[in-house]
Amino acid sequence: MTNRYKALIYAALIGLITVIIFLGFLIGFDNKISWLLIALLIATPWVYNLKKNGKIIKWKAEYSVGVKSLDLDHQKLIALLNQFNTAYDYEMGEAFEHQSLKDLIAYTEYHFDREEQMMSDCNYPDLEEHKQQHQLMIDKIKQIETKYDAIGHNAFQEVSEFLNGWLINHINGTDKQYTRHLNNHGIS
Ligand SMILES: [Fe+2]
Ligand SMILES: [Fe+2]
Structure with a gap:
């Protein structure tokens, strides 16, 4: 229901x-x-x-990756994810829920580019693996967006569940692995 x-x-x-x-x-x-x-x-x-x-994801200090601009990006991503979840949960209409997903994808792509550029600028050794994770996530979300064109609202249940887990796990796991390397190159 x-x-x-x-x-x-x-x-x-x-x-x-x-x-x-x-x-x-x-x-x-x-x-x-x-x-x-x-x-x-x-x-x-x-x-x-x-x-x-209870469903709203809140930013916590422990999510910090030690780089101010990237923390701000992650906070914005969480805000956009909450906006998408609200649009989906309350069925605010297909135009609104689809637009909130597009906003989330656009900002995610912008953030991934920026994060990858920073890692590249200081020769982060695990850059390629990190980029692959980003790409897999973008591919998955775009597949679901395509499915939305065929079946509408219900296609987004998958994206809501997937993103809630993926985003926090990625920020709190994979992203945090670059903290020391970036900080050692003067990025904080
Ligand atoms: Fe990130
Ligand atoms: Fe990342």
């Missing part, structure tokens, strides 16, 4: 609970069920927001 339908069900439940509370108070203001339902009504949006925010 998509988040859009879940939100509709939450709204319908809130409406139903409100009616039951109102009917309970018609019997008397000491009706315990009505007071319990009021507590439930207050807690529902809080629980809903807690669940919703």
Whole structure:
């Protein structure tokens, strides 16, 4: 079930609970069920927001690769990934979700180029392997984009799951391996 339908069900439940509370108070203001339902009504949006925010990826200091400009790129990538996930989860319309994926791909390509150039400028020994990882990721995401043209919205479930894991693992693993080399060449 998509988040859009879940939100509709939450709204319908809130409406139903409100009616039951109102009917309970018609019997008397000491009706315990009505007071319990009021507590439930207050807690529902809080629980809903807690669940919703649980999917948002937040930047952490431990993700730092020790190079300020690349950290800023990674923060922007995480922001674009969150934007894409929100567009996908809430089915904000094909034009918007497709555009948010295009923005993410464009910035990812820009970032990969910049990162590869920095590694190349200081003769990073694992540059070729790192470039291959970047290329595999771009190829995969573009395959899914093509699939989107054929089947629409559902093609993006794969991209959402893939990117959430890949991006953080790449930043926190492969990218961090160049930190010492770049710092030793005066890049920080
Ligand atoms: Fe990176
Ligand atoms: Fe990278």
